[in-house]
Amino acid sequence: MMISLSNISRIFIMGDQEVRALNHINLNITAGEYLSVMGPSGSGKSTLLNIIGILDRPTSGTYLLEKRDVTALSEVEQAKVRRERIGFIFQSFHLVPRLTAAENIELPLILEGLSLQERKARVAAVLEETDLTDRASHRPAELSGGQRQRVAIARATILKPAVLLADEPTGNLDHKTGAEVVALLEKLHHGGTTVIVVTHDRELGGRAHRKVQMRDGEIIEDKST
Amino acid sequence: MTIKDALRLSFHTVVSYRLRALLILLAMALGVAAVVVLTSLGEGARRFVVGQFSSLGTNLVIVFPGRAETTGGFPGSLIGETPRDLTLDDAASLATIHGVRRYAPLNVGASELSGGGRLREITVLGSTADFFQIRHMSLAQGRFTADSGPNPAEIVLGTALARELFPLGNALGQRVRLGDRRFRVAGILVPQGESMGFNTDEIAIIPVDHAQALFNTQSLFRILIEAENRAAIEPTKAAVRKALTLRHDGEEDVTVITQDAVLATFDRILSALTFAVAGIAAISLAVAGILVMNVMLVAVSQRTSEIGLLKALGATRQDIKRLFLMETLWLSLAGAAAGMALGYAGAMLLRLAYPQLPAYPPHWAGLAAIVTAFVTGIIASLMPASRASKLDPVLALSRK
Numbered sequence: 347m348m349i350s351l352s353n354i355s356r357i358f359i360m361g362d363q364e365v366r367a368l369n370h371i372n373l374n375i376t377a378g379e380y381l382s383v384m385g386p387s388g389s390g391k392s393t394l395l396n397i398i399g400i401l402d403r404p405t406s407g408t409y410l411l412e413k414r415d416v417t418a419l420s421e422v423e424q425a426k427v428r429r430e431r432i433g434f435i436f437q438s439f440h441l442v443p444r445l446t447a448a449e450n451i452e453l454p455l456i457l458e459g460l461s462l463q464e465r466k467a468r469v470a471a472v473l474e475e476t477d478l479t480d481r482a483s484h485r486p487a488e489l490s491g492g493q494r495q496r497v498a499i500a501r502a503t504i505l506k507p508a509v510l511l512a513d514e515p516t517g518n519l520d521h522k523t524g525a526e527v528v529a530l531l532e533k534l535h536h537g538g539t540t541v542i543v544v545t546h547d548r549e550l551g552g553r554a555h556r557k558v559q560m561r562d563g564e565i566i567e568d569k570s571t
Numbered sequence: 572m573t574i575k576d577a578l579r580l581s582f583h584t585v586v587s588y589r590l591r592a593l594l595i596l597l598a599m600a601l602g603v604a605a606v607v608v609l610t611s612l613g614e615g616a617r618r619f620v621v622g623q624f625s626s627l628g629t630n631l632v633i634v635f636p637g638r639a640e641t642t643g644g645f646p647g648s649l650i651g652e653t654p655r656d657l658t659l660d661d662a663a664s665l666a667t668i669h670g671v672r673r674y675a676p677l678n679v680g681a682s683e684l685s686g687g688g689r690l691r692e693i694t695v696l697g698s699t700a701d702f703f704q705i706r707h708m709s710l711a712q713g714r715f716t717a718d719s720g721p722n723p724a725e726i727v728l729g730t731a732l733a734r735e736l737f738p739l740g741n742a743l744g745q746r747v748r749l750g751d752r753r754f755r756v757a758g759i760l761v762p763q764g765e766s767m768g769f770n771t772d773e774i775a776i777i778p779v780d781h782a783q784a785l786f787n788t789q790s791l792f793r794i795l796i797e798a799e800n801r802a803a804i805e806p807t808k809a810a811v812r813k814a815l816t817l818r819h820d821g822e823e824d825v826t827v828i829t830q831d832a833v834l835a836t837f838d839r840i841l842s843a844l845t846f847a848v849a850g851i852a853a854i855s856l857a858v859a860g861i862l863v864m865n866v867m868l869v870a871v872s873q874r875t876s877e878i879g880l881l882k883a884l885g886a887t888r889q890d891i892k893r894l895f896l897m898e899t900l901w902l903s904l905a906g907a908a909a910g911m912a913l914g915y916a917g918a919m920l921l922r923l924a925y926p927q928l929p930a931y932p933p934h935w936a937g938l939a940a941i942v943t944a945f946v947t948g949i950i951a952s953l954m955p956a957s958r959a960s961k962l963d964p965v966l967a968l969s970r971k
């Protein structure tokens with residue numbers, strides 16, 4: 347089992363009010379799956395994704411990533427897992443505005459401590475794969491939305507993570523560029539990466555091989571095709 | 572992340588936010604420049620005073636008649652009563668004292684100098700040839716060979732006097748008169764200008780025996796003694812006092828002072844002043860530090876979502892702290908460099924404006940300024956950097 351969530355709850359305290367964003371979630375995901383998470387706003391989709399990506403900790407329950415209890419890891423070890431095993435893609439791209447496309451893509455390699463030579467080679471290869479070679483030295487402001495998201499995907503996958511987490515990856519894109527991004531995600535899935543997509547887009551959600559429906563912090567449907 | 576990459580990345584960030592960088596740089600630079608300029612000023616004052624004293628002679632021991640209870644103070648201003656004369660024989664007796672390199676008896680008085688058809692009221696010193704060595708004076712022309720015995724009637728003129736009496740520059744060898752006594756111009760002083768309120772360009776020097784006759788006195792105004800070296804000053808002072816007391820029938824009726832003690836006091840006071848001034852200047856660096864801290868706090872809140880992103884990409888807390896610390900490191904480095912340049916330029920302007928004041932920054936000033944700039948930068952960025960590293964990644968990412 348690649349990802350194993352058992353009895354996961356996440357409670358936010360707002361003043362004297364408790365918000366139960368996740369309510370006793372059980373979810374197992376095997377390596378190489380292509381999974382979509384859909385549901386109304388506020389149903390806990392992002393919270394689930396953040397916990398899987400170890401950006402957030404569950405209030406209770408256990409989370410095993412590749413058989414390791416990641417909530418028990420030290421801060422430095424968690425950072426290493428995020429760096430090497432997990433890739434994040436966001437609706438708003440989150441590119442560093444002062445860095446070029448190539449420099450944005452290079453960031454995880456710098457954090458990993460790779461040599462300059464190796465970094466240059468890997469960045470060049472990924473730019474090629476994502477069809478961004480001619481945009482390498484452009485800053486985010488000079489790129490289209492679709493190009494920005496492709497830079498973000500290149501950055502998220504350059505260290506070959508086991509799982510790619512995408513929170514509304516096409517939310518800020520028009521239909522056509524959205525489709526390009528989806529095609530890129532599916533290409534990565536075919537390459538063996540586990541892909542988890544949170545989306546409001548029925549068409550995109552429907553393309554996944556496994557569709558999870560959430561409401562009020564609970565999984566109400568889990569369908570595989 | 573390697574240190575090298577962190578340095579590179581933070582450098583990139585610094586140059587990307589140009590206005591912010593300039594602001595911090597300016598604050599740092601002004602602080603550093605203030606340290607350099609103000610310490611130069613203090614050091615210049617110290618050097619000026621020390622220089623003035625040294626121009627009077629080094630390793631100097633001064634004897635004058637009468638007992639003065641005053642300690643320290645200004646050698647020239649101590650006026651004791653004269654119970655017993657300090658004679659040329661007294662002076663000659665000092666020659667054999669251990670530690671005395673050379674000595675010069677001194678008489679001072681005013682007289683009328685006439686020559687070349689002109690007349691002037693001047694200050695006349697009566698002494699011996701050794702006086703020139705002791706007082707670090709030298710002759711531009713001619714010789715002066717007077718000793719404490721009977722001497723030929725020769726006179727040495729200050730440059731200004733020589734030029735005034737003999738504008739053609741042919742003073743050497745001319746006949747002049749002091750009162751009704753005739754002297755041959757045997758030498759002309761090298762111009763020295765004013766030191767300690769005393770202009771050597773406007774005096775004349777004659778052999779001490781002639782001065783005593785001219786002023787009709789047997790008593791010396793001073794005996795100047797140059798000790799062998801710095802260490803010999805105190806023993807020589809004691810030996811001189813003892814020898815003179817013995818000669819004066821056991822009565823201690825002379826005062827022996829060392830210039831060194833006076834000089835050391837001034838030196839200490841002015842050094843302390845320089846440090847105090849440096850401290851004050853360092854306060855402006857502290858102000859710069861507060862500014863740096865605020866600017867960095869703003870930078871952290873502006874880049875919150877970027878920090879969240881770095882965490883999502885797998886940056887550790889230490890990585891993030893390091894990136895922010897290194898940003899200030901670069902800014903401090905640039906600020907210190909700019910401040911040094913500014914400070915040294917300022918000190919140079921000071922020297923141009925006041926040529927008498929040797930306003931050179933002390934050796935430690937540059938180092939101190941740089942170290943203070945770095946320490947200030949690091950301390951000022953510790954809090955913002957640590958705040959950045961502790962941001963919750965989910966909240967940070969959700970901030971736009």
Ligand SMILES: Nc1ncnc2c1ncn2[C@@H]1O[C@H](COP(=O)(O)OP(=O)(O)OP(=O)(O)O)[C@@H](O)[C@H]1O
Pocket residue numbers: 358359360365366367385386387388389390391392393394
């Ligand atoms: N940091 C937080 N503090 C308090 N409440 C929070 C916090 N984060 C999320 N919540 C709450 O938890 C619930 C689930 O939020 P979450 O962002 O996971 O929903 P979502 O399904 O991603 O919604 P959307 O489709 O609008 O993105 C919501 O009620 C939200 O208000």
Ligand SMILES: [Mg+2]
Pocket residue numbers: 391392393513
């Ligand atoms: Mg969401």
